[in-house]
Amino acid sequence: MASVEVSVSPTKKRKAEEGSSAVDGGLEEEHPPAKKMWLLPKEEVDWILAQSNEPVPTEFRELKRANPSLVPSPEEEKDESTMLLYACVRNCYEEEAKFAEFQAWVRGEYARKGFVEVDYDYFGERAEVFKLNDEAREEVMGHWDHPSDSDDDDEDWKLFIREIRRTFV
Known part of the structure; x- marks a missing residue:
């Protein structure tokens, strides 16, 4: 039976040698060990997938429609509260975009x-x-934190806090 000789290009040969030297030659630093992975609880997966695409406040949407770049005019830059509003709106939309990307990945x-x-991170x-x-909520x-002694007020307070947590967390 005739033997078949396979020709390997010098580039492929060099890459194959580099690959083996990565294992044998101590180049593990370039490939850190894989992180330990944990299952995301089903309830959390369900919550992530159930979130709407744009839960931003109406005022934020209106500002974005009026000024899609979210860059304040020179006149608006003079007002500290308007500048804070612009910063909050930009941050909100940036976080919403990150969450939408994460949600798509989870889906x-x-x-x-x-x-x-x-991963555990x-x-x-x-x-x-x-x-x-929690720290920001405590500060604001x-x-x-200590509603009146009325049980009704206390229950209303608990419902209010639960709604805030569900909305913003």
Whole structure:
């Protein structure tokens, strides 16, 4: 039986050698070990997928329609509250775009695998967001933490706080 000799181009040969040297030659630094992945709870997947595409306040949408670039005019730059509004609107739309991208990724993962895995950093970042949100809420609404002694007021307060958390967290 005749042997068949396979010709390998010098480029392919060099790449193959570089690939083996990456394993043997200590170039592991270029390829850090894979992070441990954790299953995202089904309830959280459901919540992520159920979010609407644009839950921004009406005032923000109106400003964006009137000024799509969200760059204030020189006259508007003189008003500190208007500048703060522009900053909030820009941030809101940036975060909404990030979330829409994340939501699309979650949707794709769930459709393909039937579950979603995230690295442990996801949970740390989420905990940090919750902490910052709680601190900001305490700073702004802390003086309302102790409603009157009426049970009705207390229950209304709890419902209000739950609604705020559901809306902004």
